[in-house]
Amino acid sequence: MNSYRIATIPGDGIGVDVTAEAVKVLDRVLPGIEWTEFDWSCENYLRTGAMMPADGPEQLARFDAILLGAVGFPGVPDHISLWGLLIPLRRAFGQYVNLRPVRLLPGTTSALRDRTAADLDLLIVRENSEGEYSEIGGRHNPGRPDEFVLQESVFTRVGCERIIRYAFDRATERAGKVCSATKSNGLIHSMPYWDEVFERIAAQYPAVETRQMHVDALAAEIVLHPDRLDVIVGSNLFGDILSDLAAAVTGGLGLAPSGNINPGRDAPSMFEAVHGSAPDIAGQGIANPVAQILAGAMLLEHLGAHEAAAAVDRAVTDVLGSGGPRTPDLGGTATTTEVGTEIADRASALLHA
Ligand code: NAI
Ligand code: MG
Numbered sequence: 001m002n003s004y005r006i007a008t009i010p011g012d013g014i015g016v017d018v019t020a021e022a023v024k025v026l027d028r029v030l031p032g033i034e035w036t037e038f039d040w041s042c043e044n045y046l047r048t049g050a051m052m053p054a055d056g057p058e059q060l061a062r063f064d065a066i067l068l069g070a071v072g073f074p075g076v077p078d079h080i081s082l083w084g085l086l087i088p089l090r091r092a093f094g095q096y097v098n099l100r101p102v103r104l105l106p107g108t109t110s111a112l113r114d115r116t117a118a119d120l121d122l123l124i125v126r127e128n129s130e131g132e133y134s135e136i137g138g139r140h141n142p143g144r145p146d147e148f149v150l151q152e153s154v155f156t157r158v159g160c161e162r163i164i165r166y167a168f169d170r171a172t173e174r175a176g177k178v179c180s181a182t183k184s185n186g187l188i189h190s191m192p193y194w195d196e197v198f199e200r201i202a203a204q205y206p207a208v209e210t211r212q213m214h215v216d217a218l219a220a221e222i223v224l225h226p227d228r229l230d231v232i233v234g235s236n237l238f239g240d241i242l243s244d245l246a247a248a249v250t251g252g253l254g255l256a257p258s259g260n261i262n263p264g265r266d267a268p269s270m271f272e273a274v275h276g277s278a279p280d281i282a283g284q285g286i287a288n289p290v291a292q293i294l295a296g297a298m299l300l301e302h303l304g305a306h307e308a309a310a311a312v313d314r315a316v317t318d319v320l321g322s323g324g325p326r327t328p329d330l331g332g333t334a335t336t337t338e339v340g341t342e343i344a345d346r347a348s349a350l351l352h353a
Contacts, residue, residue: 003032004303007063007268012041012081013277014287014336015069021289021340022067022296025315028348029308030300036063042073042081051084057092065299066270069292070277083135090128093267095260096159097166098126098236099298100243100274105290106321108251108330112223119227122246123174125167126239128260130159131190133236155190155235160197166263167233168205174230178202179211181218181234181242194235215242222246247274254288254329257295259302269302271295288327289340290316307351315347 008023010016026033038059040052051071053059060066066089072081089095104110104120112120136152164180171178180198184191195212202210213221215238221229222245234242247256253275260270273291281287294316300309319325325342326332334342 003034004030004064004305005034005036005062006299007036007038007060007066009038009040009066009068009071009085011069011071011085011277012043012073013070013279013282014275015071015277017285017287017336018273018289018292019067019069021336021343022292024340025293025312025344025347026296026300026308028344029311029351030305040085041071042076045076045080045084051081056085057089060089060268061093063268064303065268067292067296067299068270068272070273070275072277073282074279087133089270090260093260093270094129094262094264095267095269096127096129096163097259097261097263098128098239098243099170099259099261100124100126100239100246100256101294101298102243102246102250102256104250105255106317107323108255108320110251111249112226115226120250122222122226122229123170123231124239124243124246125163125170125231125233126243127159127163127234127236128239129236130154130156131236153187153190155193157197160194161201162263164198164201164233167231168201168208171208171231172205176207177209177211177230178205179213179218179221179229179232181215181232181238182212183215183238185214190235198233218242219245223249243274252288252329253291254327255290255294257291257298259295259298261302269299271299271302285335285337286328287336288329289336290320290343293340293343311347311350312343314350315343318346318350319343 010019045051071085072078102122104117132153134154137150139149141147167178182191247253256274258274262269297309297312319342325334325338
């Protein structure tokens with residue numbers, strides 16, 4: 001059996017608790033993983049003045065994959081935690097795809113109560129390296145009445161083409177539909193360009209059904225007719241907003257996993273829950289570990305450990321679908337550890353059945 005070297009960055013708040021549960025589950029389905037933990041976090045920032053050391057990316061480069069909890073905590077401004085760790089790692093490792101599966105899991109209650117698992121199975125492909133999240137811009141005339149701020153967006157040909165192509169490739173393995181999030185009526189330079197690239201790539205995939213929707217209308221579509229959607233591709237900002245919305249209309253943020261993927265595999269990919277460090281419930285032992293455990297399953301799938309990944313996925317749906325222990329966000333009374341242990345036991349039983 002292959003032995004993988006995986007780095008963990010538990011980070012802040014509930015990131016620490018949910019990462020411990022994901023590690024527990026992965027150890028049960030794929031014994032022999034060599035874990036290395038990095039204590040990079042807001043606490044580390046307050047102690048050292050940096051979220052991670054300057055050579056952080058070099059330290060991580062030798063790992064097969066990275067499992068990230070969440071970074072950000074009151075006391076450290078969010079732009080420092082985000083730009084000090086998450087965004088530099090995504091860019092250093094060419095993780096230009098942010099892959100966010102959204103499924104209505106059995107046994108969980110959606111905001112769309114009468115929908116079933118068959119109606120809501122989306123894959124959100126978010127551009128993860130450029131777009132609206134750019135460092136270009138500045139604050140001018142600070143403190144004066146004529147003060148103004150500029151924040152530029154960056155849409156490159158390479159960046160748009162590769163993310164849209166990635167979405168089409170995923171669609172060919174699924175229901176064969178891609179919907180592009182645009183806003184060419186408001187953003188009159190970047191979005192018409194995005195649309196142009198989308199149409200050019202779409203022409204190369206005649207078997208895939210395509211749609212282009214303004215992001216506001218698409219947000220409504222996710223709530224009203226999720227069954228009409230399959231793969232959604234969007235820019236960095238649009239993909240970010242749509243995936244929180246999509247997570248919220250399923251069972252909530254505690255269930256939504258995410259992967260920062262380098263499709264060329266010349267650097268490690270990084271897996272994390274969609275949610276943040278949840279300071280409001282940190283330290284209480286009640287965070288839902290399912291999102292991070294499913295992020296662990298995506299990690300295993302990416303590494304080629306298909307059987308182990310499927311066992312984790314199935315264990316999650318079995319535990320939720322059979323009325324097993326659940327955390328308070330899903331209306332239960334179980335702790336983070338109880339849910340993690342139940343899923344680990346179930347996954348291990350499935351593999352060794
Ligand atoms: P959040 O996702 O941490 O929390 C939003 C709400 O969802 C809270 O009420 C929280 O209790 C609940 N929640 C989230 N995950 C949960 C779980 N696993 N189980 C049960 N309830 C859960 O978003 P928020 O509050 O906007 O951000 C908190 C901090 O996290 C900020 O510093 C933010 O910058 C950071 N953050 C970091 C991310 C990352 O590292 N990738 C992503 C999003 C936010
Ligand atoms: Mg987000």
